[in-house]
Amino acid sequence: MMASEDQTVPKGAHGADSSSIQQQSTDYWNARAKGYSISTRKELDLDSNVLRNIMRNQLGFNRRLKVADMGTGAGLAAITVARLGHDVTAVDASEKMLEYARQNALYAHVDINFVLGDVCNPPLLKHEYDIVIAKSVIWNLTDPIGAYSSWMDLLKPGGFLIVIDGNWYLDEFDEDFRRRRNYLDMKNGKDNNLHANTNIDNVDLNIIRRLTPNFPASRERRPAWDMGVLLGLGFSEFRILSLDKEPFSVLTRDGVMKIPLSFAIIARMPRGTSSLYSEVMGSAAYTDEDLRAVTERIRDLDMGYNKVLKALADPNRLSLVSALMGGKMSVNQLAGVTGQSVSLASHNLKVLKECNIVSSERDGKEIQYSLVDRTAINFLVDTCNAILNEDHEKR
Numbered sequence: 001m002m003a004s005e006d007q008t009v010p011k012g013a014h015g016a017d018s019s020s021i022q023q024q025s026t027d028y029w030n031a032r033a034k035g036y037s038i039s040t041r042k043e044l045d046l047d048s049n050v051l052r053n054i055m056r057n058q059l060g061f062n063r064r065l066k067v068a069d070m071g072t073g074a075g076l077a078a079i080t081v082a083r084l085g086h087d088v089t090a091v092d093a094s095e096k097m098l099e100y101a102r103q104n105a106l107y108a109h110v111d112i113n114f115v116l117g118d119v120c121n122p123p124l125l126k127h128e129y130d131i132v133i134a135k136s137v138i139w140n141l142t143d144p145i146g147a148y149s150s151w152m153d154l155l156k157p158g159g160f161l162i163v164i165d166g167n168w169y170l171d172e173f174d175e176d177f178r179r180r181r182n183y184l185d186m187k188n189g190k191d192n193n194l195h196a197n198t199n200i201d202n203v204d205l206n207i208i209r210r211l212t213p214n215f216p217a218s219r220e221r222r223p224a225w226d227m228g229v230l231l232g233l234g235f236s237e238f239r240i241l242s243l244d245k246e247p248f249s250v251l252t253r254d255g256v257m258k259i260p261l262s263f264a265i266i267a268r269m270p271r272g273t274s275s276l277y278s279e280v281m282g283s284a285a286y287t288d289e290d291l292r293a294v295t296e297r298i299r300d301l302d303m304g305y306n307k308v309l310k311a312l313a314d315p316n317r318l319s320l321v322s323a324l325m326g327g328k329m330s331v332n333q334l335a336g337v338t339g340q341s342v343s344l345a346s347h348n349l350k351v352l353k354e355c356n357i358v359s360s361e362r363d364g365k366e367i368q369y370s371l372v373d374r375t376a377i378n379f380l381v382d383t384c385n386a387i388l389n390e391d392h393e394k395r
Contacts, residue, residue, distance in 0.1 A: 018142035021214040022093075025140055028211075030096040031203045033074065037100035039198040040074035044108065050164055050243055050264060051080045051135065058239060058266055059160065065130040068154055070119040070147070071137035075101030075112070077164075081133065082110035089113040089129075091122045120147040122154065129154045135164040138226070140208070144217040145229055152233055158271040161235065163226060164243070166262035169212040173219050180248045180259050187246075223263045235267035242373075255326035258375060311355045312380070316340055317348045321357065321377060328368040 029036070043049065055061070065086045069078040072090035074097055082088045082105070090112055092098050098114050105112045117123045119134075120143050132151045138144045151161060167174075171181040196205060212218040217225065223240055230238070243262040250257055312318055319338040323329060329337075335345040349369055352358035357377075360369050371377055 018214070021211060022142050025208065025211055026093045028203070028207050029073070029094040031201065032199070033094060033096035033100050035198045035200045035203070036097065036195065037074040037104060038200065039195050040076045040079075040100075040104055041107065042198070043076055044079060044104075049080055051077050051133065051162070052084070054162060054164075054241070054264060054266065055081060055084055058241075059131075061130075066128060067131045067133060068122070068124060068129045068151075070122065070132060070134040070151060071140075072101055072114070073097050073136070075104045075114075077133050077135040078112050078114075079105055079108045079110055081131075082112050083108065086131075089115060089124060091115045091117050091119055091124070093118055121150055124154055126153045127156055129159060130156055131160045131162060133162045133164075136166070136168075138163060138165050139168055139212075139218045139222075140215055141217065142214055144215075148226075148229055149233060152235070152269065155269045157269055159269045161230070161265070161267045161269075163223075163265040163267075164262075165222065165226075165265075166243075167218075167222055167260065169209055169215075169218050170221065172209065172212055174221065176250050176259050179250065180261070183248060184246065223260070223265050226265055230265070230267050234270065236270055237268040239266040240264070241266075251327075256374070308355045308357065311351050311357060314348065314351075316344065317352055320345065320348055320352065321371065324358065324369060324371045325374065325377065328363075328370045330366045330368055332366075334369065 067081050067086045067088045069081065069088060069090040072078045072092045073094075075090060078088045078090035078101065088110075090101065092101070092114075093116070095116060098116055101112075102114055105114075115123060119137060120141060132154050134147075134151065138147065141147050148161075155161065167177060170177040172178075199205065227238065227240075241264040242258075242260055243264055244258075244260060248259045248261070250259055312321065316338065319340075320334055323334055323337050331342055331345050331349060334340075334349070335342045338345065340348070349358055349360070353360065356372055358369055359372050360367050362368075
């Protein structure tokens with residue numbers, strides 16, 4: 001049933017009942033199902049299929065896994081994973097979306113178990129799944145923290161949660177994101193994207209925008225918000241991937257800061273309850289199975305990051321990185337502010353470039369240097385501060 005712009009959806013229904021809001025959202029996705037299915041078929045075979053790349057390059061499993069796809073929509077994530085040979089169960093609250101998802105699965109020649117249900121309380125067995133996937137779901141929920149908690153219960157010890165999402169409507173609440181949207185609207189045209197261009201039923205896309213005040217995650221800067229929630233629930237071993245094709249930055253008092261739109265989070269469950277107590281009880285808390293898992297993890301670990309840590313361990317190189325936190329600089333400027341000779345600064349910048357910490361670009365006659373990922377450097381600095389503060393408190 002197509003929701004109508006003036007009769008069905010209240011504008012900014014902050015105090016509305018959450019079940020009513022979630023039903024209005026489901027009605028919207030039922031109306032969008034046909035067009036969404038068309039965009040799904042277009043996305044399935046793109047080289048840029050994010051989930052396929054994560055499964056192959058980030059996780060790289062070589063065995064058949066049990067996977068639960070939350071909020072499958074027209075089946076994009078479920079079909080992508082099933083094509084990789086895994087056993088997939090996909091849940092969605094929209095009957096229309098599931099109808100098209102089944103058709104798309106037949107089109108893709110894969111077998112998927114589709115289930116109609118509430119993704120915040122999925123009708124699935126607990127502790128049965130190696131991976132839980134949520135693509136473009138959390139932003140659209142009235143109880144995103146409850147959803148994360150329920151999905152955690154579905155995972156086996158050591159299982160993975162993969163979240164692919166974005167700050168899609170944060171421009172309604174955040175001035176920096178409003179600037180980002182205005183910039184991209186001017187550059188690319190308003191609503192010039194795959195989903196808008198496949199809106200063949202002419203559904204009013206602003207219906208879901210007007211509902212966003214009722215979706216808690218859509219009012220937060222993410223993925224930082226998600227990280228806080230997932231850490232509180234007990235997830236570990238995080239990886240954050242930026243999926244932005246058009247980066248956008250703003251100038252803050254601490255320097256230039258990227259404003260992320262789309263991202264992926266890979267988080268892991270602890271391998272068992274015994275590992276949760278290991279910090280308190282010591283090595284006796286580890287079972288033989290835990291120790292074998294640790295040995296396997298160390299054996300499979302890619303130690304390539306040693307080069308990065310070694311590069312940052314040098315005080316001169318670390319001072320260059322610190323200087324670049326404020327923005328781009330030339331080698332002469334960097335030498336001046338860090339007290340290094342130009343030749344020494346050039347050598348250290350070369351080392352940092354080889355580790356993909358620093359990048360360079362020509363600006364007229366000069367070469368300007370900048371950090372490749374300022375957010376990652378900030379995270380490292382915060383981690384070091386946390387370790388140092390903890391050590392100081394123990395003393």
